[in-house]
Amino acid sequence: YTGILHSKPDGVKGNTLIRIGTAPSIFELLSACESFKEIIVTQNTDQNCQELQKWLKREPGAFNWTPVVKYACELEGDRNKWAEKEEKLRRRVKQILECDVSKFNPVTFASLPPADCLLLCHCLEATCNDLSTYRAALKNISSLLKPGGHLLMLTVMKCNYYMIGQHKFPCLFLEKEVLEEAVKEAGYDILKFEVTPICYPASLVEHEGISYLVASKGKGKED
């Protein structure tokens, strides 16, 4: 995401970014906070919300993200800016909301102005059991994005499952063409779509690479 958000002259930026289906992690937001003034984080569990709040409010027991923040700053060119970035991110996260991508209106308890950007990281493939559910979820979340706004999506490709500790979780097996078609069908123009052979450790995820997608929501098309 550092590359996608900062690549010039077509870097993705704007006023509001909505992060869909966040675990209590902040790593994808570290570059986003340089390109967006307001970040809205959405989660489907209370535990994720509470864990993230702990870090935002510097509460005791909060996860120590500093090594990750330092690394992100190093990628952006100045490792020494880590403390400044932590503060900036804390300021830019304006809301943490409940979200269910399977619902027609995924963020039920809030009325949000349409966002400039949606950010998804390993979310829908881990959440949807089949392709029709995946396509529907993509359309559901797209209602949160303004026409001409950007979708940034990181996806594990050709993955059947992933491990967290001893627990095995299913993942929707996606190939490039299928993903491309689903994104286009949801009303997007694909601007960049790269599949890298870079993989997470095989002991954690059985997959064949990670894809980075940047798409723009078609103007005047239906959600």
Ligand SMILES: C[S@@+](CC[C@H](N)C(=O)[O-])C[C@H]1O[C@@H](n2cnc3c(N)ncnc32)[C@H](O)[C@@H]1O
């Ligand atoms: C594989 S995790 C990815 C988490 C995070 N993006 C990351 O890379 O650390 C999938 C995420 O989807 C969320 N999720 C599961 N079902 C969901 C739903 N119906 N609506 C929204 N998010 C959901 C889970 O809470 C989890 O945080």
